[in-house]
Amino acid sequence: MGTEIAAIVGSGVLAVLGLLLRSRPGRTGLWEVLGELARGRTAAATERERRATVLEVLDRLPTGGRLVEVDERGCRRTVEVHPQARRRP
Template structure:
């Protein structure tokens, strides 16, 4: 039963997409474009989480007064400054 669903599921999606395209015309957004954008959003979210986790690791290892400059693939720049540690609170 699972093998049948694994084959019929994608075929059903393709057929439904073609029917929607024929009915609505080619100028509108179809299900594949929506799925593609969802995948891009998930990828961007995962990449941002990884970037932030890496920044936390690096910032934990920087000495007091250190600085971390980051530039992402879109050209956005982020700068983090580590405050110097006071002698009273080591």
């Protein structure tokens, strides 16, 4: 619940800033602020989905399995499941 309230308040603050900084030559306008807000939300949602997918895949990997991720920028992440990492309650 707290995250939703923070998102709403943050969105409101950005919208007010956008209105205060109306489009003038060399100034940031409302559409730029809203565009940046949309890009930020999209990036956050994409990262949450990536993390959830990684957790799901790691749970299904066998012992000694490896997960290799390469993002759009070419950054590579590798996670390997070691035998001691598997703990069954």
